[in-house]
Amino acid sequence: xxxxxxxxxxxxxxxxxxxxxxxxxxxxxxxxxxxxxxxxxxxxxxxxxxxxxxxxxxxxxxxxxxxxxxxxxxxxxxxxxxxxxxxxxxxxxxxxxxxxxxxxxxxxxxxxxxxxxxxxxxxxxxxxxxxxxxxxxxxxxxxxxxxxxxxxxxxxxxxxxxxxxxxxxxxxxxxxxxxxxxxxxxxxxxxxxxxxxxxxxxxxxxxxxxxxxxxxxxxxxxxxxxxxxxxxxxxxx
Amino acid sequence: xxxxxxxxxxxxxxxxxxxxxxxxxxxxxxxxxxxxxxxxxxxxxxxxxxxxxxxxxxxxxxxxxxxxxxxxxxxxxxxxxxxxxxxxxxxxxxxxxxxxxxxxxxxxxxxxxxxxxxxxxxxxxxxxxxxxxxxxxxxxxxxxxxxxxxxxxxxxxxxxxxxxxxxxxxxxxxxxxxxxxxxxxxxxxxxxxxxxxxxxxxxxxxxxxxxxxxxxxxxxxxxxxxxxxxxxxxxxxxxxxxxxxxxxxxxxxxxxxxxxxxxxxxxxxxxxxxxxxxxxxxxxxxxxxxxxxxxxxxxxxxxxxxxxxxxxxxxxxxxxxxxxxxxxxxxxxxxxxxxxxxxxxxxxxxxxxxxx
Ligand SMILES: Nc1ncnc2c1ncn2[C@@H]1O[C@H](COP(=O)(O)OP(=O)(O)OP(=O)(O)O)[C@@H](O)[C@H]1O
Ligand SMILES: [Mg+2]
Numbered sequence: 001x002x003x004x005x006x007x008x009x010x011x012x013x014x015x016x017x018x019x020x021x022x023x024x025x026x027x028x029x030x031x032x033x034x035x036x037x038x039x040x041x042x043x044x045x046x047x048x049x050x051x052x053x054x055x056x057x058x059x060x061x062x063x064x065x066x067x068x069x070x071x072x073x074x075x076x077x078x079x080x081x082x083x084x085x086x087x088x089x090x091x092x093x094x095x096x097x098x099x100x101x102x103x104x105x106x107x108x109x110x111x112x113x114x115x116x117x118x119x120x121x122x123x124x125x126x127x128x129x130x131x132x133x134x135x136x137x138x139x140x141x142x143x144x145x146x147x148x149x150x151x152x153x154x155x156x157x158x159x160x161x162x163x164x165x166x167x168x169x170x171x172x173x174x175x176x177x178x179x180x181x182x183x184x185x186x187x188x189x190x191x192x193x194x195x196x197x198x199x200x201x202x203x204x205x206x207x208x209x210x211x212x213x214x215x216x217x218x219x220x221x222x223x224x225x226x227x228x229x230x231x232x233x234x235x236x237x
Numbered sequence: 238x239x240x241x242x243x244x245x246x247x248x249x250x251x252x253x254x255x256x257x258x259x260x261x262x263x264x265x266x267x268x269x270x271x272x273x274x275x276x277x278x279x280x281x282x283x284x285x286x287x288x289x290x291x292x293x294x295x296x297x298x299x300x301x302x303x304x305x306x307x308x309x310x311x312x313x314x315x316x317x318x319x320x321x322x323x324x325x326x327x328x329x330x331x332x333x334x335x336x337x338x339x340x341x342x343x344x345x346x347x348x349x350x351x352x353x354x355x356x357x358x359x360x361x362x363x364x365x366x367x368x369x370x371x372x373x374x375x376x377x378x379x380x381x382x383x384x385x386x387x388x389x390x391x392x393x394x395x396x397x398x399x400x401x402x403x404x405x406x407x408x409x410x411x412x413x414x415x416x417x418x419x420x421x422x423x424x425x426x427x428x429x430x431x432x433x434x435x436x437x438x439x440x441x442x443x444x445x446x447x448x449x450x451x452x453x454x455x456x457x458x459x460x461x462x463x464x465x466x467x468x469x470x471x472x473x474x475x476x477x478x479x480x481x482x483x484x485x486x487x488x489x490x491x492x493x494x495x496x497x498x499x500x501x502x503x504x505x506x507x508x509x510x511x512x513x514x515x516x517x518x519x520x521x522x523x524x525x526x527x528x529x530x531x532x533x534x535x536x537x538x539x540x541x542x543x544x545x546x547x548x549x550x551x552x553x554x555x556x557x558x559x560x561x562x563x564x565x566x567x568x569x570x571x572x573x574x575x576x577x578x579x580x581x582x583x584x585x586x587x588x589x590x591x592x593x
Contacts, residue, residue, distance in 0.1 A: 073448075076449060081448070082448060093437055102450075104450075105449060105451075
């Protein structure tokens with residue numbers, strides 16, 4: 001059974017259709033790559049799925065729940081968590097405290113939350129930065145903090161919005177490993193990424209968006225040999 | 238051992254000892270201080286610490302800058318005094334009645350205003366407080382612009398024994414001190430609980446907090462409710478102590494600004510910030526108001542009384558406290574954005590670094 005079904009989702013901003021009639025499904029445990037040129041509507045789709053705003057049309061069904069109209073906090077409690085393309089550290093709180101805020105979604109005890117947080121911080125490799133203020137981290141570590149924080153909410157489905165954006169090759173490689181580790185734990189993931197090599201390596205399936213519409217869907221080999229996709233990326237300029 | 242220390246974060250032994258020693262000294266103080274003026278200033282400071290500590294929960298920890306907290310100060314004061322003066326309800330019930338009324342009204346206001354963010358929330362909070370001020374000016378219940386003057390506070394008895402008849406300042410001093418300690422303890426508990434984490438997460442980034450499972454309306458309203466409990470109690474205590482309230486004192490924009498200033502100057506989002514802010518700001522504004530500063534300048538011979546500057550200062554300085562507040566605020570924001578407490582901490586950290 002699909003863990004996430006997106007059915008004919010559209011989102012309009014005034015006259016602009018940032019998403020139009022997008023449909024696809026995700027199976028439990030997979031990594032879905034979500035790609036498309038700048039402004040294709042990838043982040044908008046994340047926002048619609050996670051309740052940041054409701055879709056103008058269509059349905060999102062997660063783990064058997066119809067999500068329409070649910071607020072982000074309720075979505076998170078149901079087990080779907082997202083990171084932000086433009087990272088949002090809780091700047092004046094330490095790294096541990098940031099991750100604890102995520103963990104407190106599942107417990108009322110600070111002690112338990114701290115243990116959960118430290119575990120997640122180790123997974124992303126920030127253990128010796130635990131007491132540093134989040135606002136003072138460089139971008140690479142901020143991206144890792146975003147991942148640790150959403151992992152602490154104990155999601156079934158994780159939506160990662162360009163967690164490699166702005167990173168150097170070493171850092172990107174670490175994130176790729178991290179995403180593969182998270183898959184091992186059994187968490188389903190949808191990953192937005194511009195780095196084609198990376199996305200081809202990690203994805204089980206890929207959805208391509210262009211101008212708000214779904215242009216193609218398939219496994220990585222199918223996507224690289226899809227003429228429409230190649231045109232959208234190379235012919236556009 | 239390490240993990241033990243870790244869990245006791247913020248609760249190491251030294252600050253606790255210091256706090257207990259400070260509280261004990263404050264409890265003993267009236268035995269040694271003869272001057273009623275000194276007690277008067279202490280009581281005003283306590284009232285300011287209580288309301289500042291209240292505001293700090295909402296403004297400092299949760300980042301919702303209400304510049305309308307005079308509304309809840311006034312509602313507390315009016316409720317307690319009206320009940321006492323016209324309905325013979327003893328103030329130790331009236332204070333709690335004030336808290337209930339103020340919190341109930343705050344939650345209605347909150348459920349409307351918390352949809353707004355940043356400067357829009359600030360403006361809405363000012364507007365709401367002004368509505369309450371104008372309403373109190375025009376209502377029979379509140380006796381309009383004339384305000385409410387209380388005659389006698391009934392003596393406080395346990396059984397048949399009279400504990401106090403409220404004839405001196407001392408009972409107000411102790412009541413203020415007890416509420417203050419209560420407020421500080423509550424702040425400490427908030428800071429070391431899930432509530433405190435959620436409040437601070439909302440302050441740092443509402444959208445991130447929301448996406449991490451935090452119901453924004455619920456937690457903002459929780460912060461507001463805790464905040465208003467203390468603001469309202471401070472109002473009731475003020476009304477009982479001074480014996481007279483009117484809209485232009487307990488519901489004034491001035492007062493709302495004063496509450497915020499206490500916290501910004503002391504250091505917002507810290508347990509002791511409001512206390513430090515009040516200890517500095519209250520005597521300072523009293524000195525300005527009673528013309529002590531101008532008089533001191535003249536007495537010390539820095540400025541001659543007969544010079545034009547001297548005459549001007551003597552006439553006008555007492556009216557200028559709002560202007561001077563403004564200047565002080567600008568200086569603090571420019572040079573000590575984390576308040577005096579934050580500034581002191583930075584200095585200490587720097588020293589330690591240099592020593593190491
Ligand atoms: N809140 C909004 N109001 C109006 N228009 C918006 C809003 N959010 C996004 N858009 C528009 O919707 C379109 C899709 O934006 P979106 O951010 O979803 O693209 P994206 O695929 O994530 O792009 P990128 O790769 O640059 O992150 C863009 O044209 C954008 O300008
Ligand atoms: Mg985007």
